[in-house]
Amino acid sequence: MQRGKKKLAQKVIAVVVIVAILDVIGVPPAIMIFFVGVGLLVWRAAHRAEYQETERIFDFYVAADEILREKERQWYGFEIAEVIRQGEQLLASMVDPPPLCFFALGALYHRAAEYRGASQYLAALVEDDLPEERLCRAPSPQLRRYVEMLRRMEREPSSAPEAVAAIRSLERSRKKSQDLLAECREHLATDANSDKPARAYPVAVPSTVSEDPLGFSTNGVTAPPPIAEVLHDVYQEEQKTA
Numbered sequence: 001m002q003r004g005k006k007k008l009a010q011k012v013i014a015v016v017v018i019v020a021i022l023d024v025i026g027v028p029p030a031i032m033i034f035f036v037g038v039g040l041l042v043w044r045a046a047h048r049a050e051y052q053e054t055e056r057i058f059d060f061y062v063a064a065d066e067i068l069r070e071k072e073r074q075w076y077g078f079e080i081a082e083v084i085r086q087g088e089q090l091l092a093s094m095v096d097p098p099p100l101c102f103f104a105l106g107a108l109y110h111r112a113a114e115y116r117g118a119s120q121y122l123a124a125l126v127e128d129d130l131p132e133e134r135l136c137r138a139p140s141p142q143l144r145r146y147v148e149m150l151r152r153m154e155r156e157p158s159s160a161p162e163a164v165a166a167i168r169s170l171e172r173s174r175k176k177s178q179d180l181l182a183e184c185r186e187h188l189a190t191d192a193n194s195d196k197p198a199r200a201y202p203v204a205v206p207s208t209v210s211e212d213p214l215g216f217s218t219n220g221v222t223a224p225p226p227i228a229e230v231l232h233d234v235y236q237e238e239q240k241t242a
Helices: 003-024 029-069 077-093 099-111 115-126 141-155 161-174 177-192 227-241
Strands: none
Touching: 029 077, 029 099, 029 141, 029 161, 077 099, 099 115, 099 161, 099 177, 115 177, 141 161
């Protein structure tokens, strides 16, 4: 039996037990029906909210892939900044975010020519022992919902063709993470040796990563200042000086 069916069966059994207890203590059937109905509505609303929260990850993948794939289009700085902010909010809200989120954010920072932020995300993915997917054996409820939705999409690509295409494209690009990281560091070294100061933007990279091979977690993750505002100011300055 699948996990979803098991959970549904457990909920049905719990409802039956509660109704039986209420019947034994003499609660009128109308009141029982009322409370059962309210409980079902609350459960459905909570389930829908969790589903929408997970959907935001795939929406971020689609937006990030569009910017990274179509390099010939002239993207405005604030457009890239808005997608970066969306990804950073997701990263800060999850205990164990998918590694693909780190790559997507690093690549977006690279696309915006903000190499310090890009190097931090890419280094977390390539060098800082951020566990690969196969090493995560103790997922949080958020990650479990994400994986369940991901597997449904993979089995039925027609249900979410844009998200599936974006994930495949990002995974192909992810193989070049080491090369992107090296390029970012070359740019940072060049800026350090020139008179032009390098711009630094704090990013929500986990401060610690669990060394336990059975799972991983991030602690002390804090949301950075809105990157959209920073890049918007930079964009305005470049417009003035142009």
